[in-house]
Amino acid sequence: MISSNDFRPGVSIELDGGVWRVVEFLHVKPGKGAAFVRTKLKNAQTGNVVERTFRAGETVPQANLEKSTMQHTYKEADQLVFMDMETYEESRLSAAQIGDRVKYIKEGMEVNVIRWGEQVIEVELPTSVVLEVTQTDPGVKGDTATGGTKPAIVETGAQVMVPLFITVGERIKVDTRTDSYQGRE
Secondary structure, eight states, X not given: OEEXXXXXXXXXXXXXXXXXXXXXXXXXXXXXSOOEEEEEEEETTTOOEEEEEEETTOEEOBOOEEEEEEEEEEEETTEEEEEEXXXXXXXXEEHHHHOGGGGGOOTTOEEEEEEEXXXXXXXXXXXXXXXXXXXXXXXXXTTTTTOOEEEEEXXXXXXXXXXXXXXXXXXXXXXXXXXXXXXXX
């Protein structure tokens, strides 16, 4: 159990049969009446965001999340196969379970898989990955005055906006949180 007074961004709680993460919280102590905590909660499974008010000191169950490091070994149909780095057991996850960041996963990459019971809540990728550019238009010489960008397709199939001087075959560093180019490798 966790008290509403201990809410912080990132804290996970169980509410209405699901896992919710605290996005924002505000402890309000009005001049008259009891104090309360106004929160913004995000459902870890569906992504829905709701605002909810708790009495100060009210306790709610804290979600018991389990985090394990797994390595992507291969892809089979629409399933990605991961191996637990401690027990060497294989798990299969669909692209829907991983979310939109599946476009950055390549073989041999280690990720953190967060589970609630047997249900996968989130797959955490490294904040940046190094990928090879497989397709992009050639840059036009002298067209750098504006610092423009162009689309590039990387080895995993993701599209990233890169500077005009990047060519096919170069390895670039991509921020997986913002889908942005960070530099050459």
